[in-house]
Amino acid sequence: MSPTEPSTSGPIIETAGLTRTFTVRDGVRRRRLTAVDDLTVTIEAGEAVGYIGANGAGKSTTIKMLTGILVPTRGTVTTCGLRPVRDRRRLARQVGVVFGQRSQLWWDLPVRESFRILAAIHDLPGDVERARTGELVDRLEMAEFLAIPVRQLSLGQRMRAEIAAALLHAPRLIILDEPTIGLDVLSKQRLREFLVAERATHGTTLLLTTHDMGDVERLCDRVLVVDRGRLAYDGDLPGLGRTTGAERVLVVDLVAPSPDLTAIPAARHLDSEAHGLRQRLAFDPDLTTAAKVFAAVTERVDVRDFTIAEPDIEDVVRRLYARQASG
Template sequence: MSAIVEAEGLTRQFTVRDGARRRRVLAVDDLTTRISAGEAVGYIGANGAGKSTTIKMLTGILVPTSGTVTTCGLRPVKDRRRLAREVGVVFGQRSQLWWDLPVRESFRILAAIHTLSAAAERARTEELVERLELAGFLAVPVRQLSLGQRMRAEVAAALLHSPRLVILDEPTIGLDVLSKQRLREFLVAERRAHGTTLLLTTHDMGDVERLCDRVLLIDHGRLVYDGDLAGLSRTAGAERVLTVDLTAPSADLTGIPAARHLSSEANGLRQRLAFDAESTTAARVFAAVAERAEVVDFTVEEPDIEDVVRRIYAARR
C-alpha cells in the first residue's frame, strides 16, 4: 500500500524562556514512522508529549529542526500550498471558520479557496450537511453556535475538499457523550465511503477504541509504541479485573493462582481480583473462585487504556 506519511528522524526543538534563561526543549525527538493509505491511526500521549508539534510538521506549518517528512508524496514546508489540497485538518481548539459569518458562507469561501467546481461544491456540501446534521444552523453566524454544532461545522469545513488524509487534533475535546458518538459515527462512515486516511490525536480513549486500528504512543517527543491496541495493553502488562458478587460475606479470596486480590466490599460480598491476561484466563480465575464461594454475579473489566499509558510512562521514568 502506498505511504501517506513517511517520517524519518523527524525532530523539532523549541526555545523556551525560563525567566531570563533560555532552555532548549525537544518537542519531537527522532520520530520515524510510516502511515499507509487507508489506515486509521491514533496518536496518543500526555499533554506536551509532542503530538501537535508532529502534526504541524506533517502539514507544513512548522519547519522541522532536522529529519525529513513526506506527506501525500509532498514535502510539507516546500509544497505547503499543494499539500493543503490533499489534507484536511481539524484543530479541536482552533477554528477555521469565519467567526462573524454564517456557517454556509464559510463553506462557500473554503470551496472557492479549494477551487471546487460549482457542481462538486454543491454535491459535497449537501453530503456533509446531511451526514453531520448541519441543516439547522447553516444560516447562523459561527460565533453563535454551541460547541457541538461548531465542531461538526469544523469537521465539515476540513473535509469539504475531500482530502485524502484527515488529521484531527483532539476533535472531541469538550463534547458531550452524544456529540462524540455522532462525530465518531460520521468519521467511520466517511472512511468507509471514501477510503480516507485518518490520523487522530486525542486524550479520549473512546476515540481510539472506536476509530483506530493502530496506535502510536509518544512520550517526551519519542515514539514508545507502535502497534494495535491489544498489543499496547500487553506491552504494559496491564491486568484484567474480575469482580464477583457472592451469596454470603466471605473472607478475602487470596491465594488464587495467577490472580491478585484487589479489594473487598460489604464484608466480602463483592470482591475484585486482578489477573494478567498473558498467564491465565478469566475462566480459570472464575473456576478457582467458584470452588471457594458461591457466586451470584460477575463482570470482567478490560484494562483501561489511560491506565496502560500511565504504566508505560511510569516504566520509562
C-alpha cells in the same frame, strides 16, 4: 509521474529522524529545547492511528511539521507523498485538519456560507460541492443549524461543522487534534460514530491526538505514544497493555448475593457492589485467560451476566512513562 506529483500508492505519512528544536529563554540565558526527537514512523493509507502523550510531549509540534507549518530542524517527512513545507498549498488539498481550540469557519457567517467559501478555495465544482455538503450535513445531522452564524452555535454543533469543513474536499488524510475536548457524552458519541462511518465509506486515513482515551479506544487500531519528543511505543492497544503489565478486569453480575470471590486462580478480587451481586476481578492476560477466570467463577456461583473491561489507557500510558524513566 513527475517528481512534484503526490504519490497515491505509498505511505500517507513517512518520517525518518524527524527532529524539531526551539531556542527558549531561561531568565537571561538561552537554551535549546527538543520538542520532537528523532521520530521515525510510517502510516499507511486507511489506518486509524492515535498519537498520544502528556502535555508538552511533542504532539502538536509533530502535526505542524506534517502539515508544513513548521520546518524540521533535521530529518525528513512526507505527507501524502509531498514535502509539507515545499508543497504546502498542494498538500492542503490532500489533508484536512481540525484543532479543537481553533476554528476554520467564519465566525460571523452562517455555517452554509463557510462551506461555500471553503469549496471555492478547494476549487470544487458546484455539483461536487453540493453532493459532498449534502452527504456531510445528513450524516452529521447539521440541517437544523446550517443557516445560523458560527458564533451562535453550541460547542457540539461547532465541532460537527469544523469536522465537516475539514472533510469537505474529501482529503486522503484527516488530522484531529483534541476534536472532542469539552463535548458532552452524546456529542462525543455522535462524532465518533461519524468518523468510523467516514473511514469505512471513503477509506480516509485518521491521525488523532487526544487526552480522551475513549476516543482512542473507539476510533484507533494503532497507537503511537510519544514521551518528551521520542517515540516510546508503536503498536496496538492490547500490545500496549501487555508491554506495561496492565491487567484486564472481569466484571460479573451474579444471580444472588455472594461473599467476595477471593482465591480465584490467577485473579485478584478488586471490589464488590450491592452485597456481592456485582464483582470485579483483575487478571494478567499473559498469565491466564478471561475464559479460565470465568470458568473458575462459575464453579463457585451462578452468573447472570459478565463483561470484560480492557486496561484503562491513561493508567497504561503512566506505566509506560514510568518504565521509560526507570529504564
